[in-house]
Amino acid sequence: MTAMLSQIRRDPVLLTLWLALVALAAVWLAPFVFITFTSLKSTAEVMGSGAFAPPAEPRPANYVEAWSRGGFDRAFLNSVQVTVIKVPRGLAIAALAAYALARMHSRWNKAVLLFVVFGTMIPFQVMLAPLFTLVNGMGLVDTYIGLILPYLAFGVPYQVFILHSFFRGVPRELSEAALIDGASHFTTFRRIFLPITLPVLAALLILDFVATWNEFAMALVILQDKDMWTLPLGLMSFQGQFSNDYGQLNAAIIITVLPAVLVYLIFQRYFVSGLTSGAVKG
Structure with missing residues (x-):
């Protein structure tokens, strides 16, 4: 792992490629993070907090209630x-x-x-x-x-x-x-x-x-x-x-x-x- 990081630092092309991959991964993961965090919030917390803010009081009961109410x-x-x-x-x-x-x-x-x-x-x-x-x-x-x-x-x-x-x-x-x-x-x-x-x-x-x-x-x-x-x-x-x-x-x-x-x-x-x-x- 250390050798790979050292090689990335020495090679600007490889560093640019890794930065592009990290940025692309962040773009792809952003919707999943948003949906996951929102699924654990109450409606009031969703309206009063940022889109990517983690839930202050996670509500796993949302899954149980959604499963039951939605059949x-x-x-x-x-x-x-x-x-x-x-x-x-x-x-x-x-x-x-x-x-x-x-x-x-x-x-x-x-x-x-x-x-x-x-x-x-x-x-x-x-x-x-x-x-x-x-x-x-x-x-x-x-x-x-x-x-x-x-x-x-x-x-x-x-x-x-x-x-x-x-x-x-x-x-x-x-x-x-x-x-x-x-x-x-x-x-x-x-x-x-x-x-x-x-x-x-x-x-x-x-x-x-x-x-x-x-x-x-x-x-x-x-x-x-x-x-x-x-x-x-x-x-x-x-x-x-x-x-x-x-x-x-x-x-x-x-x-x-x-x-x-x-x-x-x-x-x-x-x-x-x-x-x-x-x-x-x-």
Whole structure:
């Protein structure tokens, strides 16, 4: 640590870079500090103190009251149900599809891959109206299947694109040796490709979990029954009812984002290495 500090002092470029990183980190952390401090204050203290002033008398009861008043227990379970069903299945579908496109030769592979990649270029916001018409026509409004299927449709193409690039970079001799020994493509995928793909899958799991957990617009269109609302919709409802109770409102925000933060912290060591592997191979 001492040697690193000494090197930074001697190198003006490195010092400038570190100062820029510290300033950038401060900008990113400022909203989190504000929300955390505000979540522990009473309304009177919020109005009478500075935005970044720590709470004089912390009120952890704000979290309990926000959880109870906002009915977040039901919304939390709804979000868990949707995320636990969607994220693993999306990764499984994407991994199998990417392997097939990268390793199972067919004259249609490039056309299918191009079609899949094209799906990453369509912003789902422009598809909300026709999507609702399609889901409603299938009788899937106010069902989690009606929500999970569009989630898969918009999430899988990006995952296929990343995993396909990674699979193309794996030495061909590994899969060919397994196939010559009589292994099926599924066995080759499960025993050779899946273990070395775990860092990439962990990175994609983080991205997919956060995107699914925080998704708002599609859930708002498809889930009209409040008893089926996910956490972002529950937070919207809480904000509409208790917008002047700043302490509990910020506590509700932390309750909503905390699971995504925890998942990132658990898998963050795989995040950079996984995305780098998927980006540079192939």
